[in-house]
Amino acid sequence: MSDLTIYHHPISPFAATVVAVANHFNIEHTEYRIDLAMGVQKEEWFLRINPAGKIPAIKDGDHCMGDSIEICKYLVESREIDTAFFPYKDEQKVQEIDDLKEKIKNLEPATLEIAKAFWVEPWMTGSPFPAGEVGDRIKQDIYDVHDIMEAHLVDNGTKFLHDDKEAGIIDFWAFNLIFSLVDKNFVEFDRWPKLQKWFDDCAQIQALDNIRTRSWRWFKFFDILFKTVYPTIRCLSCRTLGVTLPGQ
Numbered sequence: 001m002s003d004l005t006i007y008h009h010p011i012s013p014f015a016a017t018v019v020a021v022a023n024h025f026n027i028e029h030t031e032y033r034i035d036l037a038m039g040v041q042k043e044e045w046f047l048r049i050n051p052a053g054k055i056p057a058i059k060d061g062d063h064c065m066g067d068s069i070e071i072c073k074y075l076v077e078s079r080e081i082d083t084a085f086f087p088y089k090d091e092q093k094v095q096e097i098d099d100l101k102e103k104i105k106n107l108e109p110a111t112l113e114i115a116k117a118f119w120v121e122p123w124m125t126g127s128p129f130p131a132g133e134v135g136d137r138i139k140q141d142i143y144d145v146h147d148i149m150e151a152h153l154v155d156n157g158t159k160f161l162h163d164d165k166e167a168g169i170i171d172f173w174a175f176n177l178i179f180s181l182v183d184k185n186f187v188e189f190d191r192w193p194k195l196q197k198w199f200d201d202c203a204q205i206q207a208l209d210n211i212r213t214r215s216w217r218w219f220k221f222f223d224i225l226f227k228t229v230y231p232t233i234r235c236l237s238c239r240t241l242g243v244t245l246p247g248q
């Protein structure tokens with residue numbers, strides 16, 4: 001058995017990034033699913049692995065850490081995989097990669113906000129979908145990041161975000177976040193042709209295609225759970241108690 005354990009949840013785009021990178025570089029590992037709905041990420045044993053109480057996290061022998069990009073950097077460096085994916089020996093390139101991440105850092109909160117507002121909350125709590133201006137406002141944050149990525153691809157003239165031939169650490173991270181929204185039809189690329197092309201190129205990479213397919217299956221499973229099982233339970237328990245919840 002491998003000494004590396006990746007703590008994840010199958011519909012977390014951040015965890016998907018780490019699993020995809022481990023698979024891309026054939027890094028032997030074991031996956032451990034954290035039940036986020038049950039709050040396992042806040043249990044004491046897990047907080048010892050990642051004090052932030054979030055997935056992804058890893059335990060590699062005695063070394064524990066969290067944060068998707070930091071984990072990916074660590075995996076590549078500790079296994080001495082010195083490629084354009086993350087050329088850790090080249091200080092200037094590492095700085096460029098960090099600057100790029102900084103430039104599009106809003107991708108993280110914007111993705112979480114859309115997933116929460118358009119998926120988790122409506123299906124889990126029965127609250128209404130954000131429609132019209134409210135919905136547009138929530139999507140605007142991600143579209144601002146799309147603008148930045150489109151401009152970066154045009155200026156850089158590269159196929160991927162920081163290299164022309166090989167997808168890199170930021171491509172893996174950004175692709176996983178973006179497909180989690182694209183596949184649920186929450187966002188589209190009509191106004192961003194370069195970004196669309198970048199997305200299609202990333203989608204050809206085997207490890208990314210595999211994790212996307214797996215996430216999609218789990219998404220369908222949770223969709224059924226949220227759309228049918230939870231509302232039925234809510235409806236039955238409300239009838240029993242004689243109360244009406246918003247959205248019913």
Ligand SMILES: N[C@@H](CCC(=O)N[C@@H](CS)C(=O)NCC(=O)O)C(=O)O
Nearest residue numbers: 012013014041054055056067068069
């Ligand atoms: N910056 C972190 C974000 C990780 C994150 O937000 N993970 C979410 C799942 S998608 C989580 O664990 N949420 C549980 C919680 O906040 O209780 C990363 O890149 O790893």
